[in-house]
Amino acid sequence: MPLFQVSTRIQYGLRALAYLAGKDGPASATEIAGAEGIPGKYLEGILGQLTASGLLRSERGKNGGYRLSLPAAEVTVLSIVEALEGEIRPTECAAGPGACDHDLACLPRRFWLGLKTAVDEYLRSRTLLDVIDPAS
Amino acid sequence: MPLFQVSTRIQYGLRALAYLAGKDGPASATEIAGAEGIPGKYLEGILGQLTASGLLRSERGKNGGYRLSLPAAEVTVLSIVEALEGEIRPTECAAGPGACDHDLACLPRRFWLGLKTAVDEYLRSRTLLDVIDPAS
DNA sequence: TATAATCCTAGTATTCAGATAGGAATACTG
DNA sequence: CAGTATTCCTATCTGAATACTAGGATTATA
Ligand code: FES
Ligand code: FES
Numbered sequence: 299m300p301l302f303q304v305s306t307r308i309q310y311g312l313r314a315l316a317y318l319a320g321k322d323g324p325a326s327a328t329e330i331a332g333a334e335g336i337p338g339k340y341l342e343g344i345l346g347q348l349t350a351s352g353l354l355r356s357e358r359g360k361n362g363g364y365r366l367s368l369p370a371a372e373v374t375v376l377s378i379v380e381a382l383e384g385e386i387r388p389t390e391c392a393a394g395p396g397a398c399d400h401d402l403a404c405l406p407r408r409f410w411l412g413l414k415t416a417v418d419e420y421l422r423s424r425t426l427l428d429v430i431d432p433a434s
Numbered sequence: 435m436p437l438f439q440v441s442t443r444i445q446y447g448l449r450a451l452a453y454l455a456g457k458d459g460p461a462s463a464t465e466i467a468g469a470e471g472i473p474g475k476y477l478e479g480i481l482g483q484l485t486a487s488g489l490l491r492s493e494r495g496k497n498g499g500y501r502l503s504l505p506a507a508e509v510t511v512l513s514i515v516e517a518l519e520g521e522i523r524p525t526e527c528a529a530g531p532g533a534c535d536h537d538l539a540c541l542p543r544r545f546w547l548g549l550k551t552a553v554d555e556y557l558r559s560r561t562l563l564d565v566i567d568p569a570s
Numbered sequence: 571t572a573t574a575a576t577c578c579t580a581g582t583a584t585t586c587a588g589a590t591a592g593g594a595a596t597a598c599t600g
Numbered sequence: 601c602a603g604t605a606t607t608c609c610t611a612t613c614t615g616a617a618t619a620c621t622a623g624g625a626t627t628a629t630a
Pocket of ligand 2: 540541542543
């Protein structure tokens with residue numbers, strides 16, 4: 299029903315990162331899942347993706363876990379979203395001309411690109427620190 | 435893959451309205467579908483929804499069809515989107531407290547509400563005329 | 571009466587988000 | 601070395617939603 303529904307991947311991922319931002323040492327997937335009420339195995343995959351994209355560092359073995367590789371203030375939400383879902387794009391043809399059978403000047407496309415820009419800017423202007431800071 | 439993918443309902447609906455905005459008399463679903471390359475019967479349903487919400491006026495019978503009930507400059511894209519998909523809401527809990535098991539002060543929620551606001555404002559600030567006007 | 575249109579209801583097909591399952595590789599600990 | 605806790609990898613399932621199709625009833629025009 300809603301125009302844009304943020305996937306649970308992103309919601310879970312953001313909450314997990316927020317949890318990690320409020321912690322010193324590493325936290326395991328199980329720990330975060332328990333604290334946030336997220337299915338453990340599912341979260342594992344999400345954290346793996348965030349690790350692969352460089353936002354997290356992982357340590358295997360006992361006492362291992364995940365930790366942020368950057369200070370929370372340097373992690374934009376846009377980078378989180380892109381790590382988990384790839385590029386933001388409201389329509390197929392927003393990717394570029396040719397995806398659609400319309401011509402270069404297609405007017406609706408320009409409109410949708412404007413929406414993408416607006417969303418991108420919001421996400422780029424907010425960091426993980428903003429998300430966890432009540433006074434922002 | 436993308437964070438927000440605009441549904442074909444909305445894309446088709448917007449293109450149909452743009453087509454109608456560039457025309458004087460009424461246009462039938464078949465005519466619009468042919469011109470825009472949209473499945474006819476599918477478009478019929480979309481146009482029906484736009485009619486029910488008051489954005490279009492329909493005339494039945496031969497030589498009937500659909501026409502805008504307002505000048506293009508007075509139709510915000512937000513009203514189009516809401517007519518076709520209901521309220522815009524990035525997460526369940528953005529609807530209000532209680533939808534989620536978190537407390538009132540849940541920080542991610544405030545972040546997502548901010549995103550909703552940014553999108554709403556973009557959509558409310560653009561009219562159908564902006565969409566079809568190259569110089570906007 | 572023939573035709574062209576909206577309107578109404580139901581059904582299908584495919585895709586995808588959201589999760590689950592099982593185990594292999596790795597690292598610490600006693 | 602044995603045990604345990606962790607990440608990592610791959611495969612599979614499922615429910616819901618999107619996108620579309622089908623058929624016809626109703627209404628107006630010519
Ligand atoms: S180019 Fe895709 S709708 Fe026009
Ligand atoms: S209230 Fe829904 S995530 Fe916090």
